Amino acid sequence: xxxxxxxxxxxxxxxxxxxxxxxxxxxxxxxxxxxxxxxxxxxxxxxxxxxxxxxxxxxxxxxxxxxxxxxxxxxxxxxxxxxxxxxxxxxxxxxxxxxxxxxxxxxxxxxxxxxxxxxxxxxxxxxxxxxxxxxxxxxxxxxxxxxxxxxxxxxxxxxxxxxxxxxxxxxxxxxxxxxxxxxxxxxxxxxxxxxxxxxxxxxxxxxxxxxxxxxxxxxxxxxxxxxxxxxxxxxxxxxxxxxxxxxxxxxxxxxxxxxxxxxxxxxxxxxxxxxxxxxxxxxxxxxxxxxxxxxxxxxxxxxxxxxxxxxxxxxxxxxxxxxxxxxxxxxxxxxxxxxxxxxxxxxxxxxxxxxxxxxxxxxxxxxxxxxxxxxxxxxxxxxxxxxxxxxxxxxxxxxxxxxxxxxxxxxxxxxxxxxxxxxxxxxxxxxxxxxxxxxxxxxxxxxxxxxxxxxxxxxxxxxxxxxxxxxxxxx
Amino acid sequence: xxxxxxxxxxxxxxxxxxxxxxxxxxxxxxxxxxxxxxxxxxxxxxxxxxxxxxxxxxxxxxxxxxxxxxxxxxxxxxxxxxxxxxxxxxxxxxxxxxxxxxxxxxxxxxxxxxxxxxxxxxxxxxxxxxxxxxxxxxxxxxxxxxxxxxxxxxxxxxxxxxxxxxxxxxxxxxxxxxxxxxxxxxxxxxxxxxxxxxxxxxxxxxxxxxxxxxxxxxxxxxxxxxxxxxxxxxxxxxxxxxxxxxxx
Numbered sequence: 001x002x003x004x005x006x007x008x009x010x011x012x013x014x015x016x017x018x019x020x021x022x023x024x025x026x027x028x029x030x031x032x033x034x035x036x037x038x039x040x041x042x043x044x045x046x047x048x049x050x051x052x053x054x055x056x057x058x059x060x061x062x063x064x065x066x067x068x069x070x071x072x073x074x075x076x077x078x079x080x081x082x083x084x085x086x087x088x089x090x091x092x093x094x095x096x097x098x099x100x101x102x103x104x105x106x107x108x109x110x111x112x113x114x115x116x117x118x119x120x121x122x123x124x125x126x127x128x129x130x131x132x133x134x135x136x137x138x139x140x141x142x143x144x145x146x147x148x149x150x151x152x153x154x155x156x157x158x159x160x161x162x163x164x165x166x167x168x169x170x171x172x173x174x175x176x177x178x179x180x181x182x183x184x185x186x187x188x189x190x191x192x193x194x195x196x197x198x199x200x201x202x203x204x205x206x207x208x209x210x211x212x213x214x215x216x217x218x219x220x221x222x223x224x225x226x227x228x229x230x231x232x233x234x235x236x237x238x239x240x241x242x243x244x245x246x247x248x249x250x251x252x253x254x255x256x257x258x259x260x261x262x263x264x265x266x267x268x269x270x271x272x273x274x275x276x277x278x279x280x281x282x283x284x285x286x287x288x289x290x291x292x293x294x295x296x297x298x299x300x301x302x303x304x305x306x307x308x309x310x311x312x313x314x315x316x317x318x319x320x321x322x323x324x325x326x327x328x329x330x331x332x333x334x335x336x337x338x339x340x341x342x343x344x345x346x347x348x349x350x351x352x353x354x355x356x357x358x359x360x361x362x363x364x365x366x367x368x369x370x371x372x373x374x375x376x377x378x379x380x381x382x383x384x385x386x387x388x389x390x391x392x393x394x395x396x397x398x399x400x401x402x403x404x405x406x407x408x409x410x411x412x413x414x415x416x417x418x419x420x421x422x423x424x425x426x427x428x429x430x431x432x433x434x435x436x437x438x439x440x441x442x443x444x445x446x447x448x449x450x451x452x453x454x455x456x457x458x459x460x461x462x463x464x465x466x467x468x469x470x471x472x473x474x475x
Numbered sequence: 476x477x478x479x480x481x482x483x484x485x486x487x488x489x490x491x492x493x494x495x496x497x498x499x500x501x502x503x504x505x506x507x508x509x510x511x512x513x514x515x516x517x518x519x520x521x522x523x524x525x526x527x528x529x530x531x532x533x534x535x536x537x538x539x540x541x542x543x544x545x546x547x548x549x550x551x552x553x554x555x556x557x558x559x560x561x562x563x564x565x566x567x568x569x570x571x572x573x574x575x576x577x578x579x580x581x582x583x584x585x586x587x588x589x590x591x592x593x594x595x596x597x598x599x600x601x602x603x604x605x606x607x608x609x610x611x612x613x614x615x616x617x618x619x620x621x622x623x624x625x626x627x628x629x630x631x632x633x634x635x636x637x638x639x640x641x642x643x644x645x646x647x648x649x650x651x652x653x654x655x656x657x658x659x660x661x662x663x664x665x666x667x668x669x670x671x672x673x674x675x676x677x678x679x680x681x682x683x684x685x686x687x688x689x690x691x692x693x694x695x696x697x698x699x700x701x702x703x704x705x706x707x708x709x710x711x712x713x714x715x716x717x718x719x720x721x722x723x
Contacts, residue, residue: 050617052686052687053689055688056688166688166690166691170686390610390662391611392611
């Protein structure tokens with residue numbers, strides 16, 4: 001008898017999704033799918049607008065990582081203008097991007113995943129959320145909130161507001177950084193460093209608990225993609241686009257605007273999320289992962305002392321110097337990136353050339369096509385625009401980080417379901433483990449965090465004739 | 476100029492003959508919303524936001540185009556008027572694609588300000604979501620028809636202040652549009668002097684400077700009074716804030 005199990009909605013992720021498990025006659029999982037059930041349509045409705053507006057419009061794709069869209073969009077705009085952005089503006093853009101990495105990664109680790117890691121996968125779902133964490137471990141919860149606040153403050157001080165700052169524009173940024181605001185960020189840094197170290201300790205402590213489980217949390221060979229500096233260091237704003245295989249061989253190391261040559265997009269009728277893949281290997285064999293894990297796998301080194309020290313430890317989870325293939329280590333990679341971002345922020349703030357008023361290059365449409373790339377917290381983000389001679393958009397293509405992890409997320413769900421679901425009935429803790437498999441990728445499916453732990457989950461096992469076999473309701 | 480007495484909201488008010496009801500009401504410090512009206516431009520009476528109740532006749536009149544007359548009794552903020560004003564604003568929002576969050580005039584838009592002031596928290600009518608173009612063919616300016624409320628300030632300022640009459644209006648009802656040079660792309664207009672007055676007087680983000688991003692556009696109306704004072708009163712400069720005749 002075949003059955004279908006649906007986890008709807010998936011909680012503690014950003015956006016709306018559900019998971020379906022298909023059980024075969026033997027009660028074992030035959031297939032598992034991660035469905036994104038919302039549709040945004042930005043690629044369609046932005047056509048006809050001007051490219052100047054795009055950073056502001058596309059920022060609204062997401063309330064967690066608007067900065068990534070603003071930067072990718074502004075960079076696509078830079079290319080349409082055909083200008084060189086003032087070096088100061090580039091440094092300021094990088095500063096904001098690091099601020100965003102800190103706040104978004106802190107949100108993923110402390111608010112969304114720490115309840116599972118610290119309270120336990122099988123703990124009471126009613127309190128397995130940030131509220132439960134506040135009750136059980138108030139200092140950790142407070143630290144997480146403070147670290148996120150640091151990142152948000154960096155964004156606010158630069159862009160005027162922490163969510164959707166319309167600050168980066170084609171040609172540069174709108175406002176320079178004042179000495180006063182720079183000093184304020186400096187004053188907040190020591191506490192942020194302390195919390196980053198605390199998070200690393202907490203994660204390492206919880207590794208023991210999950211030692212037997214980590215191999216089923218999405219551990220499989222795949223390609224990895226991310227930006228690197230020209231000399232191979234960890235990069236989030238510009239540089240070269242690198243693809244490595246599961247053995248660490250570099251398959252691509254090119255200008256990011258060449259991505260079309262090797263990135264294809266497939267669609268499936270059961271989800272609104274597209275499936276990007278590495279063209280030379282075809283679909284779906286060309287599965288690749290992006291995001292913190294991928295970035296640490298593609299780079300040769302981080303480039304800052306503390307992050308490099310952690311990176312050496314992180315690499316021990318890979319087989320004999322090969323890339324780390326277990327998606328559970330996304331958590332670790334995320335925390336290393338927080339540390340890296342804080343170090344880079346500290347270094348950049350010490351640069352006196354950061355202050356000054358020339359932050360925007362003025363020009364008009366000089367190119368009909370512009371590609372902007374940035375490393376969003378969740379992975380590589382591409383904005384690709386085609387404009388007419390007046391700058392009106394004729395075509396918009398956005399390849400979002402979460403989409404690029406779509407094949408890997410589906411594979412992770414399948415792996416977890418096959419490991420834990422055997423047809424003898426389902427426990428809530430098992431379903432939570434499957435959801436956690438998705439949380440590892442910190443998917444950003446829309447522009448809000450309204451799914452913080454309080455959303456109900458309704459799971460039904462139904463026989464092929466529709467008869468209800470088992471039902472689990474989480475209020 | 477004869478003095479007249481008008482009753483505004485049950486209060487006796489003195490005015491001068493030739494004054495409009497809008498002038499008189501605003502002189503009393505009463506905030507009467509307007510969108511098509513702009514000091515310095517001839518009146519149109521098109522937006523209907525400044526409607527007031529006149530006398531006991533249940534009649535409504537647009538204050539901007541109604542001369543104040545001796546013995547008039549008017550009400551400016553009756554429950555019915557507030558309801559109608561909100562309805563007008565909702566219809567304006569429903570008619571085109573006003574997305575404040577990503578508009579170049581967010582925070583400075585007159586339409587947005589009036590909607591906030593009256594407490595318009597939602598629109599009860601179906602949005603028409605028309606498929607309207609942007610014309611970015613002009614070297615310095617852009618017209619985005621999605622944000623146009625057809626106040627015709629641009630048409631009036633271009634005709635009566637600049638004297639170019641580049642702007643005009645075509646079509647009827649929901650198909651009505653402001654156009655340049657008999658519906659040619661703005662960039663190819665031979666009458667446009669690129670003075671930018673139309674951009675400055677536009678109450679929304681419909682007309683804006685090229686290259687503006689979200690909430691970046693700032694518009695100034697002061698120039699209008701300076702030009703008109705110079706042209707009509709020969710006042711070209713100010714000294715300590717007071718106008719100086721002849722500019723000396």
